[in-house]
Amino acid sequence: xxxxxxxxxxxxxxxxxxxxxxxxxxxxxxxxxxxxxxxxxxxxxxxxxxxxxxxxxxxxxxxxxxxxxxxxxxxxxxxxxxxxxxxxxxxxxxxxxxxxxxxxxxxxxxxxxxxxxxxxxxxxxxxxxxxxxxxxxxxxxxxxxxxxxxxxxxxxxxxxxxxxxxxxxxxxxxxxxxxxxxxxxxxxxxxxxxxxxxxxxxxxxxxxxxxxxxxxxxxxxxxxxxxxxxxxxxxxxxxxxxxxxxxxxxxxxxxxxxxxxxxxxxxxxxxxxxxxxxxxxxxxxxxxxxxxxxxxxxxxxxxxxxxxxxxxxxxxxxxxxxxxxxxxxxxxxxxxxxxxxxxxxxxxxxxxxxxxxxxxxxxxxxxxxxxxxxxxxxxxxxxxxxxxxxxxxx
Numbered sequence: 001x002x003x004x005x006x007x008x009x010x011x012x013x014x015x016x017x018x019x020x021x022x023x024x025x026x027x028x029x030x031x032x033x034x035x036x037x038x039x040x041x042x043x044x045x046x047x048x049x050x051x052x053x054x055x056x057x058x059x060x061x062x063x064x065x066x067x068x069x070x071x072x073x074x075x076x077x078x079x080x081x082x083x084x085x086x087x088x089x090x091x092x093x094x095x096x097x098x099x100x101x102x103x104x105x106x107x108x109x110x111x112x113x114x115x116x117x118x119x120x121x122x123x124x125x126x127x128x129x130x131x132x133x134x135x136x137x138x139x140x141x142x143x144x145x146x147x148x149x150x151x152x153x154x155x156x157x158x159x160x161x162x163x164x165x166x167x168x169x170x171x172x173x174x175x176x177x178x179x180x181x182x183x184x185x186x187x188x189x190x191x192x193x194x195x196x197x198x199x200x201x202x203x204x205x206x207x208x209x210x211x212x213x214x215x216x217x218x219x220x221x222x223x224x225x226x227x228x229x230x231x232x233x234x235x236x237x238x239x240x241x242x243x244x245x246x247x248x249x250x251x252x253x254x255x256x257x258x259x260x261x262x263x264x265x266x267x268x269x270x271x272x273x274x275x276x277x278x279x280x281x282x283x284x285x286x287x288x289x290x291x292x293x294x295x296x297x298x299x300x301x302x303x304x305x306x307x308x309x310x311x312x313x314x315x316x317x318x319x320x321x322x323x324x325x326x327x328x329x330x331x332x333x334x335x336x337x338x339x340x341x342x343x344x345x346x347x348x349x350x351x352x353x354x355x356x357x358x359x360x361x362x363x364x365x366x367x368x369x370x371x372x373x374x375x376x377x378x379x380x381x382x383x384x385x386x387x388x389x390x391x392x393x394x
Contacts, residue, residue: 008039012046013097015053017083021102021109024136026160027143029153031097034163034199072115079108150174158192168196169206176213189213204233211242220246231261237268241275248278255282273303277311284318292318309338313345316352325355343373350383359391 013036020027028035039046057076064073082104113132117125146156154171161167172192179186193210196203207230214223224246230239244261247254259282265275280295296315303311316331332349339345350365363384370380 005038005040008042008044008047008050009036011050011054012036012039012044015046015050016097017102018053018057020097020099021105024099024139024143027099027146028160028164029147029157030164030166031161033165035161035167036096037163069115072112075108075112075115079105079112082108151178163199165196165200165203165206168192168199169203169209172196172206173209176209186213202233204230204236204239207233208236208239211239215242231264235264235268237265237272237275240265240268241272241278244275244278248282252285255285258282271302273299273307273311276302277314280311280318281314284314284321289318289322293322306338309335309342309345312338313348317348320348320352320355325352328352329356329358341372343369343376346372347376347380350380350387354383354387354390357390359387363387363391 016036041047057080061073061076064070064076083102085101117128120128145152147153150170151174154167154174157164157167158171169192172189175192176186176189179189190210190213193206196206200206207226211223211226211230214220214226224243227239227243227246230236231243240261244258244265247258247261259279262275262279262282265272266279269275276295276299280292280299283289283292283295293315296311296318299311300308300315312331313335316328316335319325319328319331329349329352332345332352335345336342336349346365346369350362350369353359353362353365366380366384366387370377370384373380
């Protein structure tokens, strides 16, 4: 924003703050992105409103000074001083408008109202105070209802600020979470994402969330396009992680490309256990067992306990291929304890038990795996029989 436009826009924001303090009618939880368009010309009507606001404030201060109403003048000066941190004159406050920044100036406004009421007759003063308390109380109750839940809040924000890309995006995410994945794409959610991108074409989080919806519905081409867009905008770590997964799904010969994405994701988000886990799996696929062990050990150390099944199973497979089936079986126990209904985890546990020469346990594990995937039942029963034969020959 150029110098003149910045000055004019700041003047407009000051007037918005002033009228929000006096009459908090139109409120919003977020004013980011294009909610309040920049003022770029002196012919903009908002410049006149800002000038009028400054004039009224100056005239009030001048009148109070001439009348010797020093308490009221102090209230005006105090409110102005308390507003300076929110005014954006000394430093960037990090928000276009923040209603919370009016908490302290509102104390000065209340003092000014009380001093004004004291100059009225008792009956008139009581009427004014009752009217103020009732009107502000009603406004508070109505506004509190808007904050009842995320859906209500973001719907209200999107209605108040139709050019707010963040509000449209968050409303889309909230609707998606409430409606669940479903069997079809949610048209309303996709429309909200499209509207957000129309306002802010480089909004990486929107591309990321839309890509996840495409992935859940098997629309890989569309998902890849959005993931690549998110990655190109900000090196979004989640975008690189999912791009890496898509490369892995194409086969082991695409692991080099997958690893490149995982490494970027890790560089951007060092504690992304998913990227560490899949780096380890890629290294294992290419028989770099020591490197795979390092990646997966790190992954297991940073993964929340409830999500540790995948890295535990992957590390166990590396240990088994490294000639350590006993240690592998212990990690498989961890994986199957977290996800007992996973065929892959139960089957891998059975393989490690077999190589550890725990044939009886291996046979039982193969039988359990057979119940989890009917398509693999024949193979599992054959391996269970094989394990029993080894047990009998011991």
